Amino acid sequence: MIEVQHLKKEFKMNKKYPGFKGAIKSFFSKEYTIKKAVDDISFKINDGEIVGYIGANGAGKSTTIKMMTGILTPTSGKIIVNGKVPYENRQENAKDIGVVFGQKTQLWWDLPLSETFSLLKEIYNISDNQYNERMKFLNEILELEPFMLSPVRTLSLGQRMRADLAAAFIHNPKVIYLDEPTIGLDVVVKDNVRKAIKLMNENYGTTMILTTHDLNDIEELCNRIIIIDNGKLIYDGDLTDIKTKYGxxxxxxxxxxxxxxxxxxxxxxxxxxxxxxxxxxxxxxxxxxxxxxxxxxxxxxxxxxxxxxxxxxxxxxxxxxxxxxxxxxx
Ligand SMILES: Nc1ncnc2c1ncn2[C@@H]1O[C@H](COP(=O)(O)OP(=O)(O)O)[C@@H](O)[C@H]1O
Ligand SMILES: [Mg+2]
Missing domain, CATH: 3.30.70.250 (Malonyl-CoA ACP transacylase, ACP-binding)
Incomplete structure (x- = not known):
């Protein structure tokens, strides 16, 4: 389903000089430094797998996800998702994928949730039957009903995350990218979100990549983990091996x-x-x-x-x- 080959992403940044004069110098300077955010990463992910993509802060997780979704173009290397190159064909690719960024909602801030879903139905061209079937499923696992008529900006973080998950899933994508989907949630909501993710995967066979800081997320959801550090892949394998030793x-x-x-x-x-x-x-x-x-x-x-x-x-x-x-x- 997903193939990543020798993926690299470098960010060019203006060289920074200290102090106020330095700030001015930096502004006009043509000198720059290069940050290797993702540094020669390769892996394959099969249909229906849930893989934990983990690493410390700044390791390069979000940058990898952004390239897989097509938001960013790699400096070098290649990604193929469901037979397509995501950053070359963003519109086509969007039909196949769903994305949740825990730190930032993908929803329309001022629209009631119900209208958001109606809009997504149009955008993705979802038939009435499919839409109703999926809404029913999502309502059951995420309990959206109580805040369906509220504008997104009035939702609590937990409600917002559940809504984001549902929105990423409404068009039944083949792949879902979850970037820190439980960040900042309390224990009960975390647990609900995990259960929902698990059910989506079991009922629809959705392939999932999950980045997280919370080892409990990984433990509940993933059999396989990929660990990256400083842009480099340092482990790809069974969670059990790591867990028996360190978990x-x-x-x-x-x-x-x-x-x-x-x-x-x-x-x-x-x-x-x-x-x-x-x-x-x-x-x-x-x-x-x-x-x-x-x-x-x-x-x-x-x-x-x-x-x-x-x-x-x-x-x-x-x-x-x-x-x-x-x-x-x-
Ligand atoms: N747009 C950008 N410009 C410059 N540096 C960036 C940019 N995005 C990310 N970085 C840097 O790349 C590294 C990896 O970032 P990121 O992928 O967000 O890490 P993670 O999601 O694992 O915390 C960090 O050092 C970050 O500061
Ligand atoms: Mg991140």
């Missing part, structure tokens, strides 16, 4: 009286082979697999020996997984 890792950051450090915490490593200890910004981090040992166990043991001022517990983040991949631990 269940938890970190506890501890602060001690008298700045006690790593040395004094070493004893904790004897409790379980998954435990690692290191120092970070005046805190001692204890990392462990939560399937083997509980946070309470660890905290209890440490408190029994040392004067703990404060502690916080944190689940593994995408950033940490990326770090581990660099250390060749996957």
């Amino acid at each position: 269940y890792m938890t970190n506890i950051a501890m602060q001690f009286k008298n700045n006690a450090d790593i040395e004094k915490c070493r004893f904790i490593k004897e409790l379980d082979s998954s435990i690692e200890v290191w120092n970070e910004h005046h805190k001692t981090i204890i990392s462990f697999n939560k399937n083997n040992i509980s946070s309470t166990d660890i905290i209890g043991k440490v408190m029994g020996k040392l004067d703990v001022l404060d502690f916080s517990i944190k689940e593994t983040s995408i950033e940490e997984i990326v770090k581990k991949i660099y250390k060749n631990e996957v």
Whole structure:
């Protein structure tokens, strides 16, 4: 369904000089720097797959999505989606795809949602039958009815995201691009949005690419993940491999009286082979697999020996997984 070959995107930016004089100099300067946002990425995605496209902030995820949707043209390399080159044929391509950008709505701000859908029906030339069938399905999974008559600008973020999802799906596209579709949502809405995405994929076989910061999105929706960092692909494979090694890792950051450090915490490593200890910004981090040992166990043991001022517990983040991949631990 999707084939990406040696994809690159470079942004040319005016060289920046510091200060006010610098700003003026930058403005007139012909010097520029080049940012490689996407740097030689290749992958293939099959019909009906949901692939998680993940990486830290600024890794190049949105830039890749924008090229796949045809909004941006690659500097070099090639993309083929459903037999077409998206940036060469934007109008044709639009019929095949749906897009949700979590940070920015695709809907008409002042129109009531119901009119937005009527307009989309016309734009995509959807038959009455198909339209009604899909609206019924979308209403069931996204519960749009209560705010169908409200202008988009009056919707809450959660309502707006559900509406955006429905709008991206109304013409039954073959591919849907979801760029941070759960960003900023509360836990309950997140869960609804995930369920809806899953049902769309199951009922209609829609191919999906999902970028996210939330590992729970990935865990619920994807079997396969592609990880990028600094524009480069660093992992393409099973989620299970990553998950068994790191998905269940938890970190506890501890602060001690008298700045006690790593040395004094070493004893904790004897409790379980998954435990690692290191120092970070005046805190001692204890990392462990939560399937083997509980946070309470660890905290209890440490408190029994040392004067703990404060502690916080944190689940593994995408950033940490990326770090581990660099250390060749996957
Ligand atoms: N229009 C642009 N002009 C210049 N630099 C850009 C532009 N769009 C993105 N970038 C840069 O390219 C890199 C990748 O950005 P992006 O694809 O938005 O990352 P992500 O979505 O993974 O957070 C970042 O360093 C970003 O600052
Ligand atoms: Mg982005």
